[in-house]
Amino acid sequence: MASTIAATKKTDDGFEFNDDNILDQVYLTHVISDVECDTKILYELVSNILLPNSNQSHPLPPPLSKPEFLTLKLVSCQMIATQSSKLCAHQTTMWILQQLRRYSWDAKVMITLAAFCLEYGNFVYLDRAVLPAASDVAGTSLRQLNQIQIRKESANQVTELVRHIGQAVLFHINHWADLSAEDFEEEDVPALNDALKSIPLLVYWTIASIVASTANLLSPSPSYTLSEFKEKLTMADDSLAGYLETCMKQKEHLGDSQVRRRKIIENPKDIVEVLRALIMDPKTGPQPQIHEGLDQVKKGVEIFKGKYVLLFISTLDRIEDEIRLVNSIYDGLLANNDKKEKGGYHRDEFKILWIPIVHKWEEGSKERFKNLKRNYNIKWYSVEYLGELPGRRIIEDDFVRPYGFDIHDRPIIPVLGPHGRRINENALDLIFQWGIDAFPFRKEDGTALDKKWTWLWDAIKKVNPTIEPKREKYVFIYGGSDNWVQKFTSGVNKLKKNKDIEAADVEIDYHNLGKRSPSNDVFSFWVSVERKSQKNKQHKDPLNCEIQEIARNLLCLKRDPQGWVILTKGRNIKLFAHGDPMYQTLSQFQNWKDKVPIKEGFDIPLTEYYHNKENEISERQQPCSVINSSSVIATITCPNPTCGRVMEVTSVNYKCCHRDHDDPNYCGY
Secondary structure (H helix, E strand, C coil), X not given: CHHHHHHCCCCCCCCXXXXXXXXXXXXXXCCCCCCCCCHHHHHHHHHHHHCCCXXXXXXXXXXCCCCCHHHHHHHHHHHHCCCCCHHHHHHHHHHHHHHCCCCCHHHHHHHHHHHHHHHHHHHHHHHCCCCCHHHCHHHHHHHHHCXXXXXXXXXXXXXXXXXXXXXXXXXXXXXXXXXXXCCCCCCCCCHHHHHHHHHHHHHHHHHHHHHHHHHHHHCCCCXXXXXXXXXXXXXXXXXXXXXXXXXXXXXXXXXXXXXXXXXXXXXCCCHHHHHHHHHCCHHHCCCCEEEECCEECCCHHHHHCCCEEEEEEECCCCCHHHHHHHHHHHHHHHCCCCCECHHHCEHHHEEEEEEECCCCCCHHHHHHHHXXXXXXXXXXXXXXXXXCCCCHHHHHHHHHHHHCCCXXXXXXXXXXXXXXXXXXXXXXXXXXXXXXXXXXXXXHHXXXXXXXXXXXXXXXXXXXXXXCXXXXXXXXXXXXXXXXXXXXXXXXXXXXXXXXXXXXXXXXEEEECCCCCCHXXXXXXXXHHHHHHCCCCCCCCHHHHHHHHHHHHHHHHHCCCCEEEEEEECCEEEEEEEHHHHHHHHHCHHHCHHHCCCCCCCHHHHHHHHHHHHHHHXXXXXXXEXXXXXXXXXXXXXXXXXXXXXXXXXXXXXXXXXXXXXXXXXXXX
């Protein structure tokens, strides 16, 4: 203790400091709470000593293991050695806090109070001894050694103060510790943060009061009264009690709100009720607003009544790729949205709603939200709010954590039906792999798409086993005449190394299907395709019909005298293309490179440019060719009913229309 006092240059005590000064000093002594302490057992033991006749007395707990007896004794001896002045009480208090720097705030108080009870407990026990001196020589000797008669003169104030600590202060500190252990989010119970700010001050005055009580118990004439310490202690304790009362109200409101929201999520009536539970709460003041693009929707969540909703739940950080992806889905939902698709779904029944998760809206986050919507031309719906999102906890507890997701690492896209039930807890991976083809975004839609293309990948890998589809990699698979293959290989290799492609983080690979395979392997590939193109009367399900159509389109590509191309992203076949327009598309990359960063996927601007190029080439060709021949003779009567004579054969015309879209087998220009 002497070294500690000598090292302390300040002569002020706790009464000379204001609360901020005390907090600054106390915080310097506190580090991470990583040392164990049996606070519950300590509390029971201390209560039995300080409050033996109260309802708070406890049966004997199990043996105490933490902290060790030496820690308690060290603190006890330091308090006993403290002189009876305010300055010494302050210095000892700071010494104790330094010694207990790795314990939690509540443990600091419990250990100090337990150390006090080593001395105070002996005093109380010996004072209550009633055996006659002649029959209890040892007891009488101990009473005399502990100077019980002298110490009784100052014991009443000590007893009053330490019982106040045991009855009120410890109750509030333990209540705070229990609430903190429940791990509430700061936004859910904000008063808990205020309570934490008041804890160091209360801990200081509790320990200082215990130190002063020890000195008061031992010294018949201290230079202070315990009422001075009790006044400071009571003020700090009342402050914590007020925050705890607010915490309980906030917790009760949160509990009621959580229970109500969870009941809605578990047994919803419709999609509107679920969305209200996720983003609204009439008791919390201004409500979040629904925007379509940059414009507020007057109907609010009612706009989603009877709709399927893709909930885009994300933070505002590193979500540019996902925004581009959702933009592509939005565009896909607008295309052919009046057409009934698989399962009887219509695209116009599906809406996208962005729920940004922001813990605290500040100027930076507000500006980033606006910039994301503006820069990426977001036209789908979004939730805008400036305070705490009322249903954020239920979103994280019921939509995120149960499935092992973490929106701080990656957004999620649960899909909800018109009745509010989830038809997919997270369609993000499905959409990343298949895009709008995954409509209506159920898990089984991904399974069906995988089956749709499995046969083709099996046929490709039989020819070239080194082709391995990866989700983020684009692969050109191609074949054709030697001259065109050589030219196309050079073109795609040049594109792969283009600095704009590298800047857009587009990964490209390419495989000439017949380069490393014998001709009979390539022939077998086309045989496999041809077999899939044949109609099977025993299999008329929609999947087989799709596979037949794919196979027929591939066979049409095979007829191209120059070459053919299959573009894939992962296992998703993005495009079947003819040789010449595809080569020109790649060689003219400078004309469409600016669209790559703003589109979701390199394939989208490529496909758009390819189709334009295909149409351009087709329009340059002569619409029809005519060949006259007289080598075919047939007897045809004149269609004029007034004539009826046999017509003379003068010629036969052979006419080819290079693109006839009415032909079901048409496959390009």
